Amino acid sequence: MNLLLHSQKRSKVPGDSKQMINARQAFLENGHYMPLAGELTHFVTSHLRAKDELDMLRLLDLGCGEGYYLNQISENLNEENINYCGIDISKAAVQKAAKRKLIANFAVASTYNIPCLDNEVDVVMQVFAPCNTNEVSRVVKPCGHWLHVQPGPEHLFEMKQLVYDSPAMHVQEVPETIEFEVIDQKSLKYTFNLLGKADRLALLEMTPFYWSISEVKKQILLEKLTSATANFVITRLKKAS
Numbered sequence: 001m002n003l004l005l006h007s008q009k010r011s012k013v014p015g016d017s018k019q020m021i022n023a024r025q026a027f028l029e030n031g032h033y034m035p036l037a038g039e040l041t042h043f044v045t046s047h048l049r050a051k052d053e054l055d056m057l058r059l060l061d062l063g064c065g066e067g068y069y070l071n072q073i074s075e076n077l078n079e080e081n082i083n084y085c086g087i088d089i090s091k092a093a094v095q096k097a098a099k100r101k102l103i104a105n106f107a108v109a110s111t112y113n114i115p116c117l118d119n120e121v122d123v124v125m126q127v128f129a130p131c132n133t134n135e136v137s138r139v140v141k142p143c144g145h146w147l148h149v150q151p152g153p154e155h156l157f158e159m160k161q162l163v164y165d166s167p168a169m170h171v172q173e174v175p176e177t178i179e180f181e182v183i184d185q186k187s188l189k190y191t192f193n194l195l196g197k198a199d200r201l202a203l204l205e206m207t208p209f210y211w212s213i214s215e216v217k218k219q220i221l222l223e224k225l226t227s228a229t230a231n232f233v234i235t236r237l238k239k240a241s
Contacts, residue, residue, distance in 0.1 A: 021066065021093045023205035028068045030199060032192045036149065036232050037072035039188060040125060043147060043236065044073055047123055048081065060121045060139070061086040062111045063129020067097030067104070074102050085121075087114065114139050123147065137179035142241045145183075148175055152187055152231030156207070159228055162221040163209045172233055180237035189231040197222050 048057055061070050064086025074084060084104035088094050091108045098106050109115045111131040116139040124136055127149040136146055153169040160167035174182065194200045200222050204210050213221070 018092050020206055020210075021090060021096065023202040025066045025068070025096060027199065027202040027206055028066070030195060030202075032203075033068075033230065034072070035190060036127070036188060036230070036234075037069055038076070039186070039232075039234055040069055040127075040147060040149075041073045041076045043145075044082070044123065045077065047145065048077075048079065056081055056083050057122045058083045058085065058120065059123045059125065060114075060116065062114070062124060062126045062131050062136075064088050064097055064106065065090070065093045067100050067102060067106070069125065069127060070097075070104060071100050071102050074104075085116075087111065111135070125149075133175055133177040133179075136175075137177055137239065140239045142239055144239050146175070146180055146237040146239070148235040148237065150233050150235075152189060152233045154189065154229045155231040156203075156228050157231075159203065159207070159209065159221065159225060162217060162225060163213050170231075174235060175237065177237075180239050183236045183238050185233065185235045187231070187233055189229065191227050191229055193227045194225060200225050203228070 044057075044059060059070070059073070059082055061067075064070060065088055067086055070084050070086055074082070084102060085106070086094075086097055086104060087107045087109040088097070089108070089110055094106050094108050097104075107115050111126075111129055112135060114135045118138050119141045121139045121144060122141055123145045124140055125147045126136075128151065140146060150173065151170045153172065155170055157167065157169070194203065204213070204218070204221060
């Protein structure tokens with residue numbers, strides 16, 4: 001059974017709605033970002049091999065949402081030696097995560113004030129979520145790792161072209177912190193097909209584009225967006241000993 005913790009007061013954030021959460025869950029469950037989940041699973045596997053077999057690995061997902069990535073890692077590894085943890089500012093998202101068949105600790109909390117002790121986490125995973133680098137440095141153990149995932153330059157560019165008159169490529173950012181060293185960085189890019197209007201609407205509703213697109217452009221998108229580019233930049237950082 002999942003443990004649902006309400007450790008901090010939740011503040012309202014733009015776009016934090018059940019509509020967006022339901023859309024994101026529907027989109028992810030269709031498997032469109034499964035290659036990214038596979039990359040994250042591969043890293044956790046390599047980290048497990050480097051640890052003592054008796055040591056429990058604590059994995060923390062910052063901005064875990066509905067728990068999709070933690071659930072994918074758990075299903076792929078079937079590994080009992082991992083303590084899965086996730087936090088998100090959205091109570092509705094954490095409630096969905098806690099209903100998964102995943103033994104994990106979830107908390108409604110801000111990534112800027114992580115409810116963990118100092119030097120407690122082996123691996124922090126951060127997929128598209130904002131965070132405070134000082135907080136990440138505080139909770140990660142010496143020689144622990146930080147998996148930072150951000151949109152690549154071409155991420156969902158086909159959708160941007162239907163939303164904006166002059167769409168721009170996403171600008172990459174690397175976390176700036178003296179506590180961590182960048183070990184490697186990988187770009188993951190592929191094209192996925194959208195499975196009809198419901199799938200296209202779910203993709204739109206889970207992004208900020210939904211709140212700015214005109215009704216005319218929305219209808220064009222729902223008719224014409226049959227595929228899109230997924231482009232992720234995965235940066236692996238290691239904390240100093």
